[in-house]
Amino acid sequence: MELIQQNPDLSAYLAADEVIDHHHPVVRATAARLASNAADSYAYARLAFEYVRDVIPHSQDAGDPRVTWRASDVLEQATGICYAKAHALAALLRAEDIPTALCYQRFDVLHGLIAVRFNGAWHRQDPRGNKPGVNAQFSLTGEQLAFVPDPDAGEEDDPVLYATPPPTILNALKSASDRDQLWSNLPTALT
DSSP, rough: OOOSSSSGGGGTOOOOOSEEEEOOOOOOOOOHEEEEEOOOOOOHHHHHHHHHHHHOBBBHHHTOOOOOOOOOOOHHHTOOOOHHHHHHHHHHHTTOOEEEEEEEEEESEEEEEEEEEETTEEEEESSSOOOOOOOOBBOSEEEEEOOOOOOTTOOOOEEEEEOOOOOOHHHHHHHHHHHHHHTTTTSSSOO
């Protein structure tokens, strides 16, 4: 699948904003701690991915009712669903000047992940969190995502790489009072 930048300007995939707030002290401190154990940007990207995948539980798996959407809140509260975990990983990677995009898959609802740019190409990574039947791994040589869409079931990968979360994703996260409410109102489309 050919991944398509929604914004042709690569600097958009390094920017900080309200959601991917990589200038926040919590994000900066986490990035600095991870970077101190990395020999290069590739090693850092792997460590950041594994940190978000393994240390920040997926709130549905953990039964955590809190809804986070801002990267710093995900890191500080150590919880989030796939969209929020993607925001946190994007912030950690952008904090170290690694271009990172948000991307989505469509199943019954949308699933969020990221794409990281190395060696002139985008590589999708899924920090959702592993569990029985889910074994996402960091890779630049072939995708090993949490889920693989079944086109026969109407599931698909969205090839668009977003610099910021689409409004439908952000509105769902911001308007939910708790995870149960969010779960019943997860977006099924990006528009």
